[in-house]
Amino acid sequence: MAFTTDLIYGNLAPALKVHGERLGVLSSNLANADTPGYKARDIDFRAVLNGAQVKAPTLRTTSALHQRGQFDLGSPRLWQVPAQPSADGNTVDTPLEQARFAEASLRYEATLRFVDGRVRGLLTAITGQ
Amino acid sequence: MPGFGIFHIAGSGMLAQSVRLNSVSSNLANADVVAGREDEVYKAKSPLFKAESQAQGGGVQVLEVKESEVPAEKRYQPGHPLADAQGYVYAPNVNAVEEMANMISAARSYQSNVEVVNTAKSLMLRTINMGR
Numbered sequence: 001m002a003f004t005t006d007l008i009y010g011n012l013a014p015a016l017k018v019h020g021e022r023l024g025v026l027s028s029n030l031a032n033a034d035t036p037g038y039k040a041r042d043i044d045f046r047a048v049l050n051g052a053q054v055k056a057p058t059l060r061t062t063s064a065l066h067q068r069g070q071f072d073l074g075s076p077r078l079w080q081v082p083a084q085p086s087a088d089g090n091t092v093d094t095p096l097e098q099a100r101f102a103e104a105s106l107r108y109e110a111t112l113r114f115v116d117g118r119v120r121g122l123l124t125a126i127t128g129q
Numbered sequence: 130m131p132g133f134g135i136f137h138i139a140g141s142g143m144l145a146q147s148v149r150l151n152s153v154s155s156n157l158a159n160a161d162v163v164a165g166r167e168d169e170v171y172k173a174k175s176p177l178f179k180a181e182s183q184a185q186g187g188g189v190q191v192l193e194v195k196e197s198e199v200p201a202e203k204r205y206q207p208g209h210p211l212a213d214a215q216g217y218v219y220a221p222n223v224n225a226v227e228e229m230a231n232m233i234s235a236a237r238s239y240q241s242n243v244e245v246v247n248t249a250k251s252l253m254l255r256t257i258n259m260g261r
Contacts, residue, residue: 020132023252027135027245028180028187031142033238034149035178035189077183098241105248112255119260 008122011049012115018048019108025077026101029092036088040080040097045107048076134186135249141181141188142242148176148191149235153228160223163204165211171221173197175231197222 022043032038082091152174164170177192199222207216 023249024132024134024138024187027138027142027242027249030238030241030245031138031145031187031189032178032180033142033241034146034234035180038180094238094241098244101245101248105252108252109255112252112259116259123260 008118009115012111012118015045015049016108016111016115018043018045019104019111022104023101023108026097026104029080029097030094030101032090033092033094033097034090036090038090038092040082040092041077042080042100043076044078136246137186138188139242139245139249141186141190142245143239145176145178145189145191146235146239146242148194150232150239152176152194153232153235156221156223156228157225157232159221160225160228161220163209163211163218163220165213165218167201167203167219170201170219171223172201173199173221173223173228 022045025041025043029038029040029042080091080093083093083096156173159171162171174194174196176194179190179192181188181190201222202220204218204220205216206212206218209218212218
């Protein structure tokens, strides 16, 4: 049986990647909380991950030694709709953004734990201890 | 792993906010420095922020530190050693209340960037220690 990383991690690897990217986008919003005219952005995790499930790896491998390509999810950055308008055109709502960042980091950590659990499970299977 | 880009983004945010804090402290320190001529008087400074593009890293950059264009306050103080021929001295266009509000806002934004760095750091450490 081919033992690819997909078998071990399943959807968790792309999930981890998208959560990481989302953390980057949200930190960008927080850094620009006082930049006039800056428009807050976000990543729709569900939509991106659905896309990742549909998109099977398309790289053709002619040898068993070939590695499968890195998935490029191309996660689209959406614009956030502001709760209230501001005079300088900035749409970053700092408290909301902080809450989103906390949520995203929690989700990242949860995904990390699932991955960790799988790695530990495999290690137990390999070492038999 | 949340890339090292987060550290750049939050770092640029902290840098921008510290420039803002610097200009606030400069404005407050010079709030009472009067001059005998209008073009010599201190002018309130404030940084101009601009968002970096995604290709640049997505942080924030300080374009320049602009001087306020509000006219200087003209005070009639004939006894003042710096007073001009008509007896006027010129006080800076620094609004202390505005500066205090600015300072609190800058400190809060700085803090939220520090939180971002701490969170990203702990997540990266957890990622590194995965499987141990």
